[in-house]
Amino acid sequence: MTKNEAQYLNMAKKILDEGHFKEDRTGTGTYSIFGTQMRFDLSEGFPILTSKKVYFNLIKSELLWFLRGDNNIRFLLQHKNHIWDEWAFKNWIESEDYNGPDMTDFGRRAPVDPEFNKIYQEQKQIFVDKILNDDDFMEKFGYIGEVYGKLWRTWASVLPDGDTTDQVSNLIDQIKNNPNSRRMILTAWNAETTPQAPLPSCHVLSQYYVADGKLSGQLYQRSGDFFLGVPFNIASYALLIHMLAAQTGLEVGDFVHTIGDTHIYKNHVDQVKEQLDRPAHKQPKLWLNPEVKSIFDYTMDDIKLIDYVSEGPIKAPVAV
Ligand SMILES: Nc1nc(=O)c2c([nH]1)NC[C@@H]1CN(c3ccc(C(=O)N[C@@H](CCC(=O)O)C(=O)O)cc3)CN21
Numbered sequence: 169m170t171k172n173e174a175q176y177l178n179m180a181k182k183i184l185d186e187g188h189f190k191e192d193r194t195g196t197g198t199y200s201i202f203g204t205q206m207r208f209d210l211s212e213g214f215p216i217l218t219s220k221k222v223y224f225n226l227i228k229s230e231l232l233w234f235l236r237g238d239n240n241i242r243f244l245l246q247h248k249n250h251i252w253d254e255w256a257f258k259n260w261i262e263s264e265d266y267n268g269p270d271m272t273d274f275g276r277r278a279p280v281d282p283e284f285n286k287i288y289q290e291q292k293q294i295f296v297d298k299i300l301n302d303d304d305f306m307e308k309f310g311y312i313g314e315v316y317g318k319l320w321r322t323w324a325s326v327l328p329d330g331d332t333t334d335q336v337s338n339l340i341d342q343i344k345n346n347p348n349s350r351r352m353i354l355t356a357w358n359a360e361t362t363p364q365a366p367l368p369s370c371h372v373l374s375q376y377y378v379a380d381g382k383l384s385g386q387l388y389q390r391s392g393d394f395f396l397g398v399p400f401n402i403a404s405y406a407l408l409i410h411m412l413a414a415q416t417g418l419e420v421g422d423f424v425h426t427i428g429d430t431h432i433y434k435n436h437v438d439q440v441k442e443q444l445d446r447p448a449h450k451q452p453k454l455w456l457n458p459e460v461k462s463i464f465d466y467t468m469d470d471i472k473l474i475d476y477v478s479e480g481p482i483k484a485p486v487a488v
């Protein structure tokens with residue numbers, strides 16, 4: 169097994185062995201430890217898990233969405249990516265415009281009530297179709313608030329006639345022109361606006377570091393759903409570091425992943441145990457189209473995994 173994958177699996181085991189049982193906002197219940205750190209050597213291979221299948225297309229389209237500065241889920245839906253649906257759906261069902269069947273607490277009810285789940289899936293499909301096809305509806309209900317992409321690319325100025333700040337362009341500029349800087353930061357937490365988002369940013373702050381011609385990055389994630397979200401977050405930041413390195417003429421170094429509340433939901437425990445019993449494979453390599461000259465110009469076809477061999481997927485309900 170690669171050292172990268174062992175980091176993840178050992179941490180999963182540690183959470184099951186040592187985690188405090190805690191109730192949580194979603195009403196699911198978690199096993200949780202506070203303050204964890206994993207270090208992935210990106211030269212060893214691309215740190216996508218192989219002990220379960222992780223859908224890299226979803227990770228690619230989500231990162232391209234962040235890099236566009238987009239916080240409306242239409243782009244994700246156009247790429248058949250549904251990982252943010254529930255949080256935009258909440259905007260609609262809690263609004264005056266919604267007059268369908270009662271969706272209160274849909275996240276808790278759907279996994280345990282098959283009859284309700286059927287009605288919920290119908291309403292969610294109606295929602296998705298309207299976001300895709302109705303511009304006014306998309307403008308009203310498709311946004312997920314002041315998080316990620318919006319803050320990365322167009323941080324609002326506090327000055328009366330100040331301009332917005334493009335953190336990603338500034339970061340690339342710093343990596344190229346001032347690589348010894350200790351201020352290479354990308355932040356996705358605006359203390360005024362982010363707490364009001366349907367889901368306040370989880371990957372809150374990242375820092376970048378250049379030494380020996382290699383670019384490393386460290387993420388501080390305030391809250392990590394270790395079975396569903398964290399495998400996505402690892403692959404997403406690894407991809408971002410590769411893209412930043414490609415655009416600044418550097419090799420890749422380490423991805424350091426620091427997580428605050430590191431948890432396994434109660435209804436993911438069996439899935440984690442199954443994963444721990446499985447073999448792991450060699451990690452794949454990442455290919456980025458070398459013709460792409462700006463980090464904002466990558467498309468889905470410019471990013472590929474080479475030789476991704478994995479065990480099958482393991483399904484689990486997402487806590488809303
Ligand atoms: N509870 C929770 N966990 C998360 O990881 C999470 C949230 N909420 N809210 C916002 C985003 C959305 N993210 C998600 C949401 C769902 C999956 C998920 O269900 N992944 C499945 C495949 C889903 C599919 O095929 O569409 C998986 O097996 O990885 C992953 C990340 C990460 N975030």
Ligand SMILES: O=c1ccn([C@H]2C[C@H](O)[C@@H](COP(=O)(O)O)O2)c(=O)[nH]1
Nearest residue numbers: 193368370371391392393397398401
């Ligand atoms: O990128 C992400 C986004 C979300 N999560 C998880 C972490 C938590 O389980 C929930 C968010 O709930 P809070 O109560 O706001 O912490 O979503 C993730 O792991 N990665």
